[in-house]
Amino acid sequence: MTADPEERGDARVTTRPGLRDVARLAGVSHQTVSRVFQGHPRVTAETRAKVLAAAAQLDFRPNAFARALATGRSRTLGVVSFDATLFGPASMISEIERCAREADYFTSVIALQSASQRSISAAAERLRGQGVDGLIVIPGHVPLTQTTQHLPADLPVVVMESETVVPSVGVDQYTGPKAATRYLLDLGHRTVHHLPGPMSWLEARERARGWRDALTEAGAPVPPTIPGDWSAGSGYDRGLVLAADPDITAIFAANDQNALGVLRALHEAGRRVPDDVSVIGFDNIPEAAYFIPPLTTIRQDFAAVGRSSVSLLLEQIESGRRSDKKIIISTELVSRSSAGRPPAR
16 A cells, blocks of 8 residues: 555645636736736736735746746846945945845846956946846946946946946035035134045045045145055054144044044044044944044935935836936035044144
8 A cells, every 4th residue: 555645754746826827816817917917007906906916825926037038127137346345335235235126126246356447347248148137337446437438338227426427326425525624624623634545436536625625715724645545454554644743633534444543543642532633534334423432424325325226227227218317415424522623722
């Protein structure tokens, strides 16, 4: 006598429900079910509701590959980013992925290790070969903003932080640093020293320009800068140099990591913040409020940048036309304890 499969412990093979199963339960044709999941406009609200209810009851999920064949779309957005380990790009990618999921899209991300025309072109072609419906490029590096002009003309594209390429989404990198510098001058500081980011980055150049223009417009001296990168270590090394000068009372760092390094250097040199030296950063990373002292900084709304980039890309995908929009997201000064009046002389 042959044992029952359950008695033998054999695994049962179940077949996933298909379009015809949903159609049978909803009392419609399988073509109607297909049109519902393709978003066809010529389906009544009542029919759509019946089909979706039947699909939910059967736990039916349309096959992504089959849907791509039917609609001509993969419902996948490609993302190319340089140095996705940095706070800004990582935050934007996270929001892009969240917004894409809400719009029922997948994301395919390529993080570049080197900034070159060859690397971004190769990444774009690789994603295009995967059949992505559109592409978001987070170049960061200035040379990459130029190579994006050579992307396929028939592929919907959004570029982050671009001076010339459209469509694009970016943060106002100029007004925030200008406001930070003006804030320190208004507190009574004679001038403000700046720790710039790497000048090959558009963000670093714009932040330095905002700082310089604020000083010039106020008639304040423009101190020389010390080159560096975005890291806390770079802020620390340069901070040791600035800490040795007793005349320096205010520092604007290109980002919060630089500011963290500066705070450490000032502490080791016996310079109190903000009693002896005021420090302002840029980004408003989550840890900024927990520095010692809590860091005054410029807030970038990376979530808004991510949302706007996805919205602008989907707009192009739906319309079939390349957009000429350039969206700029404003910044905000977040006042905490690291900036105050200069010491009395």
